[in-house]
Amino acid sequence: LKPSRNQAHSLHPSSADSRASTAAMGISRDSRHKHRATGGRRNIHQKKRKFEMGRPSALCKLGAKRVRPVRCRGGNMKYR
Numbered sequence: 001l002k003p004s005r006n007q008a009h010s011l012h013p014s015s016a017d018s019r020a021s022t023a024a025m026g027i028s029r030d031s032r033h034k035h036r037a038t039g040g041r042r043n044i045h046q047k048k049r050k051f052e053m054g055r056p057s058a059l060c061k062l063g064a065k066r067v068r069p070v071r072c073r074g075g076n077m078k079y080r
Contacts, residue, residue: 027054055080 030052032044051073058068058080070078 027056028052029054 026048028048030048032042032046034042036042055070067079070080072078
């Protein structure tokens with residue numbers, strides 16, 4: 001028996017791994033993914049940079065109070 005088209009698509013190995021791979025991607029605050037003012041796409045010609053890095057949210061008020069020091073630009077510290 002040949003599986004139907006919908007069953008074959010749902011059993012594809014990459015469909016199960018797609019959710020796991022998005023969780024492993026870095027959080028970045030760059031503007032290279034945006035469109036130009038004319039509506040065209042920008043060409044991505046460099047990798048992600050450290051200063052464009054974003055971090056997961058602090059998730060406040062869930063459980064015991066915990067303050068994490070985070071190193072910022074210039075060696076300064078933020079407390080989350």
